[in-house]
Amino acid sequence: MNGDSRFTVISLAYIIAALLFVFGLRRLSSPRTARSGNRLAAAGMLIALAATLLDRSILSFWEIGIGTVIGAGVGIYSARRVQMTAMPQMVALFNGAGGATAALVSIAEFLRATGHGEAIGAGPAVSGALGIAIGAISFTGSLVAFGKLQEILPGRPLLFPGRHVVNALLALGVIALGGAIAIHGATPTTVWALFGVALLLGILVVMPIGGGDMPVMISVLNSLTGVAAALTGIVLANQVLVVAGMLVGASGTLLTLLMSRAMNRPISNVMFGGFGAAPTAAAAGSAVARPVRQTSAEDAAVAMAFANRVIVIPGYGLAVAEAQRQIKELSSELERRGVDVKYAIHPVAGRMPGHMNVLLAEADIPYDQLLDMEQVNPEFDHTDIALVVGANDVVNPAARTDRGSPIYGMPILDADHAKNVIVLKRSMNPGFAGIDNALFYEPNTQMLFGDAKKSLVQLTDALKAV
Amino acid sequence: MSRELVLGIYVLILAAFVGFEVIGRVPAVLHTPLMSATNAIHGIVMLGAMLVAGSADTPLLRGIGILAVALGAANVFGGFVVTDRMLEMFRKKEPPAGRPESERGDPR
Numbered sequence: 001m002n003g004d005s006r007f008t009v010i011s012l013a014y015i016i017a018a019l020l021f022v023f024g025l026r027r028l029s030s031p032r033t034a035r036s037g038n039r040l041a042a043a044g045m046l047i048a049l050a051a052t053l054l055d056r057s058i059l060s061f062w063e064i065g066i067g068t069v070i071g072a073g074v075g076i077y078s079a080r081r082v083q084m085t086a087m088p089q090m091v092a093l094f095n096g097a098g099g100a101t102a103a104l105v106s107i108a109e110f111l112r113a114t115g116h117g118e119a120i121g122a123g124p125a126v127s128g129a130l131g132i133a134i135g136a137i138s139f140t141g142s143l144v145a146f147g148k149l150q151e152i153l154p155g156r157p158l159l160f161p162g163r164h165v166v167n168a169l170l171a172l173g174v175i176a177l178g179g180a181i182a183i184h185g186a187t188p189t190t191v192w193a194l195f196g197v198a199l200l201l202g203i204l205v206v207m208p209i210g211g212g213d214m215p216v217m218i219s220v221l222n223s224l225t226g227v228a229a230a231l232t233g234i235v236l237a238n239q240v241l242v243v244a245g246m247l248v249g250a251s252g253t254l255l256t257l258l259m260s261r262a263m264n265r266p267i268s269n270v271m272f273g274g275f276g277a278a279p280t281a282a283a284a285g286s287a288v289a290r291p292v293r294q295t296s297a298e299d300a301a302v303a304m305a306f307a308n309r310v311i312v313i314p315g316y317g318l319a320v321a322e323a324q325r326q327i328k329e330l331s332s333e334l335e336r337r338g339v340d341v342k343y344a345i346h347p348v349a350g351r352m353p354g355h356m357n358v359l360l361a362e363a364d365i366p367y368d369q370l371l372d373m374e375q376v377n378p379e380f381d382h383t384d385i386a387l388v389v390g391a392n393d394v395v396n397p398a399a400r401t402d403r404g405s406p407i408y409g410m411p412i413l414d415a416d417h418a419k420n421v422i423v424l425k426r427s428m429n430p431g432f433a434g435i436d437n438a439l440f441y442e443p444n445t446q447m448l449f450g451d452a453k454k455s456l457v458q459l460t461d462a463l464k465a466v
Numbered sequence: 467m468s469r470e471l472v473l474g475i476y477v478l479i480l481a482a483f484v485g486f487e488v489i490g491r492v493p494a495v496l497h498t499p500l501m502s503a504t505n506a507i508h509g510i511v512m513l514g515a516m517l518v519a520g521s522a523d524t525p526l527l528r529g530i531g532i533l534a535v536a537l538g539a540a541n542v543f544g545g546f547v548v549t550d551r552m553l554e555m556f557r558k559k560e561p562p563a564g565r566p567e568s569e570r571g572d573p574r
Contacts, residue, residue, distance in 0.1 A: 021507055022488055028500050029492040035553040038503050042546040045510065049542075052513045058520030063528055067519060067535025071512075074536075075544025082548065090548055091502045098508050098541035104534040105514035108527055115524065123471040215498070222505050229511040230481070234474040236514050242474055243481045244510040250485025252504050259497050302493045 013051030020044025099138030223252025317390015506545025512538025
C-alpha cells in the first residue's frame, strides 16, 4: 500500500470507530440495549487499534506485540476472575492504567521531540503538559481509590493538618512546570518533574475521601482520564483520540453528577472530602432529618423488570387511591417479562380484615397470587423487591425490635428482609399509628413519593418502555 | 496556531457536546456499567502508546512505549470484558408461556 491509501484506510477506520463509540454509548444508556452497546464500542476499539498498525511511523512491531500480550492478558484474566462485589475497584485499576498510559504517551512525545531537536508548538505543549498532569493524577488517584475499596488502605477519610495548603502548593507546582514547558520548551527534567509532582497530587487529593464516596470519585477520575486521552490526541494530532477521550470526559462528568444525585451525596462534599465526619453532627442534631433515598418511576421500573421475584404489599393508601386496577396492570406487565409476582396481604391491610383481598379480587387479581402473612413472611428472604404501596405500620420493623414502640409485638410483614424495598407513599407523614417507620431509612429502601394511582401508572408506563 | 491544533480544538468541543447529550436519561441501575464502558473507551489512548512503541529509537522510549502499550491494553481489554460481565444481568429472561411446562400434563 502506498502512503496515500494507507492514510485513507486509517482515516476511514478512525471515523467508523468514532461513530461506533457514539452509538455504543447511546445504546449503553438503556438496559435492553446496554450489552450490545458495549460490544459496539469494543468493535470500534478493535477497528481503531488494527488500523493504527498501518501507520507509517511504526517501524517495529515486537514492542507493540509484547506490550499488548502482557496488558491484554492481565486485563482479561482479572476482568474474568474478579468477584461481582469487587467491580468498583477493578474499574478503578483499569482507569488508573489508562491515566498512566495517557501521561506516558505525552512524556514520550516530549522526550522524542527534544531528542530530535524538534520544537513543539505552544498549543500542543500546553496540551501535552496538561495530559501528563491529569493522567498522572488519575493514575495515583485511582490506585488510592483501589486501595481504599480493597481495604488495603483505611476507608475513612485520612486528613492531615494543612493538607489544603500542601495540595495548593503542589497544584501551583504543576501549573509552573506546565507553564515552563509551554514557554521555554520541554526538557527531560521539567517533564519528569511535572509527572512526579502530579503523581503526588493524585495521592493527596484522593486520600481524604471516605470509602463511601469512592464510586463517585472513581467516576470523576474516569472522566479525567478521558480528558487526558483527548489532550494526548491533540499532541499527536490524532482526531479519534480527541473524539473518544472527550466523549468519555463529557459523559463521565454528567455521569458523576447523576451518580452523586442518586446516592444523595452532593458532589462538592465528595470532591473536597473529609466531610465524612459530618453525619455524626447531623445524627446528634435531630433524628427527624434522617435522609431517605428517593427514586424515580424509571429507575424503579428498571429494577423491577430485571428482578426474579417481586412481592407487592398493598396497604390502605392503595385503597384510598382506588389504585387496585393500576396495580393489576403493573403486575401483568411484570409477569409478561417473566417476573414472579405475589401479593402479601396483612391481616389488617386496608383497615379491615379481608378488605384488601376483596379490593384485589375486584381487579381480577388471581387468588393464588395473594399470600397471607404466615405464607409470605418466609418468602421475603429470597425476594428481589418488596413493593410497598401505601402501607406503613404493617411493615414497620419497630414492631419486632423496639420495645418502646406503641406497635411493639404487632405481627408485621417482613418487607425489610427483601433485597430491595420500593415504597410508594404520598409523603413522609407517619402512618395510622402516628409513628416513624425505620424501614424507610434502610439503605436498601427507596422511596417513590406521590399519589399511589399516579405512581403506579408512571411505573407501568416506564416498565413498558424498558 | 497551526491548522491541526485548531482542528483538534474544534473536535474537542464538539465531542464534549456529543458526550453530554448521548447518555441522556440513564437509569441508576446502569450507572456502574456505563462508567465501566466509558472507562474502556478512554483506553483508546493505547493507540498513542502503539505509535510511541513502534517508532521508538532509544531504549528509554522503547521501555516507556512497551509499558504504555501494556497499561493501555489492560485498560481496553479488561475494561470491555468487565463491562460485558456486568451487563450479563440484563440478559433477557424467557417470558413464561402461559403455564409452566410441568403443569401441562403428560404429552401423550
